[in-house]
Amino acid sequence: MSGNRLRKMYLPSGWYPDNELEVNEFIRNIISQSRIKKRDKKAAIVPHAGWSYSGNLAVRVISDLDSNPDTVIVIGGHLSSGSSLYYSSEDSIETPLGNLPVDKDVIKRLGSIFTMKEDMSSDNTVEVQMPIVKYFFPDSKIVWLRIGSGPESIKLGSVIHRIVSDLQKETIVIGSTDLTHYGRNFMFSPAGSGPDAVRWVKNKNDKDIIEKMLMLDCKGVLKLASSNQSACSPGGAAAAMQFARLSGVSSGNLEDYYTSYDISPSESFVGYAGISF
Numbered sequence: 001m002s003g004n005r006l007r008k009m010y011l012p013s014g015w016y017p018d019n020e021l022e023v024n025e026f027i028r029n030i031i032s033q034s035r036i037k038k039r040d041k042k043a044a045i046v047p048h049a050g051w052s053y054s055g056n057l058a059v060r061v062i063s064d065l066d067s068n069p070d071t072v073i074v075i076g077g078h079l080s081s082g083s084s085l086y087y088s089s090e091d092s093i094e095t096p097l098g099n100l101p102v103d104k105d106v107i108k109r110l111g112s113i114f115t116m117k118e119d120m121s122s123d124n125t126v127e128v129q130m131p132i133v134k135y136f137f138p139d140s141k142i143v144w145l146r147i148g149s150g151p152e153s154i155k156l157g158s159v160i161h162r163i164v165s166d167l168q169k170e171t172i173v174i175g176s177t178d179l180t181h182y183g184r185n186f187m188f189s190p191a192g193s194g195p196d197a198v199r200w201v202k203n204k205n206d207k208d209i210i211e212k213m214l215m216l217d218c219k220g221v222l223k224l225a226s227s228n229q230s231a232c233s234p235g236g237a238a239a240a241m242q243f244a245r246l247s248g249v250s251s252g253n254l255e256d257y258y259t260s261y262d263i264s265p266s267e268s269f270v271g272y273a274g275i276s277f
Contacts, residue, residue, distance in 0.1 A: 006099065007090040007144070009130075010122035016051040016096075016131060023131045025094045026051065030059045039067035043173045043244035045213060045237045045252075047272035048076065050127045053260050054178070055128075061255045061274035062132050062174065070169040071103045072133050073143040073160060075240060076125025076176040077233025081150030081226075085110065086119040088126075090145035095133040103165035106266075109163040110145075116158070119146060125176045125233050146236070149225060153235030154218045157242025175240030177233035179206045181266025188229050198221045198269070200259050205230045206257065206271040213237060213275055214252040216245045230271075244277035252277045 009018065017023045021077040041064045047054035078088070087107060092099040110116065119126075125148050133142060147153045155174070164171040180201045182188055191200035211231040212220035225234035244252070252275045261269035 005090040007088050007093045009094050009127065011124055011127050013236050014050060016055065016128055018096055020096050021112060026055065027132065027135050030056055031063060034060055034063065037064045039063075039065065041065045041172075041276040042247045042249065043175070043240045043277040045175045045177060045240055045275040046129065047178050047271065047274065048128050048176045048233070049178060049260065049270060049272065050126065053263055053270075054055050056255050057258075057272055059132055061276055062129070062136055064255070065136070065172045065174075066170065067136070068170065069172045070139060070247045071106060071141050071143060071164065071171045072137050072140045072174065073171060074126050074129050074133065074174045074176060075156070076123060076146045077149060077236045077238040078123050078125055079146055079148040079235065080151065081148050083148030084117045085114040085152070085156065086117050086121070086146040086212035089118040093130055093142055093144060095131045095134040097131055098138070100130060100134055100142040103143050105167055106143050106163055106169070109167070110159065111221070113159055117142065125150065125236065129174060129176060130208060138201070141264040147239055149222060149233070149235045151222070153238040154242045157218070157239040158246060160239070161246040173240045173243040175238070177237045178207065178233045179271030179273055180230050181232060181270050183266070185268035193267055194227070198259065201259065201269070201271055204271065210254065210257065210273050210275070213241065213273070214254060216241050216249065216251065216277070218242050241277070249277045
């Protein structure tokens with residue numbers, strides 16, 4: 001029957017709490033320790049590891065976004081350059097806090113421009129953000145997307161801006177990416193191991209791409225991610241940056257940056273940045 005297709009939660013509870021009480025407690029504890037915000041930002045870049053690593057940062061960044069949008073668009077990745085645009089085709093998306101209705105108007109407009117495929121994957125880049133989106137934007141509609149790491153991501157940001165402007169929808173865009181995946185587990189160790197490796201990731205590899213993000217240099221982000229392996233889903237970030245740029249934003253604000261090594265030291269670790277525009 002049309003109108004009641006539900007995208008279920010695929011990820012196990014280790015990624016984020018699977019019940020309302022624990023999700024609310026997690027988010028409220030972070031809010032209680034955060035500064036009061038204006039809630040006026042139009043776009044963001046957030047990390048997408050399990051909440052024990054990146055949830056605190058994702059909550060802080062998303063809490064900085066416009067408090068009353070009609071539509072929230074979350075763009076993940078884990079796709080190569082030139083990939084089709086993946087989307088959630090269901091009517092709503094399940095979260096522990098209740099279901100998020102999908103904005104079919106935006107999806108339809110995107111389908112007239114992009115080659116689109118239904119996202120049947122259990123990929124984490126978008127799903128881990130859904131409970132946070134539901135908490136802060138309980139009355140908004142959602143668009144779930146994943147885009148490749150090439151110039152198609154910049155085009156996506158431009159197209160989204162044009163579509164929501166035409167539809168006169170107040171919209172925020174969230175790009176989801178983690179930064180450098182370093183160590184044996186990721187087959188990437190150009191700076192050896194130990195403290196020297198951590199310093200190189202923080203002070204060089206991640207720092208360089210964060211600077212491009214703050215400058216809204218979409219092409220620079222895609223180039224560094226490709227050449228330096230400094231982001232796993234740069235397309236999501238580039239799309240959000242392009243949307244922000246066309247919305248009149250000139251630079252980003254770095255909420256915080258750290259690595260999984262800071263939480264649980266290991267030979268293999270991942271960088272996380274939270275940026276609002």
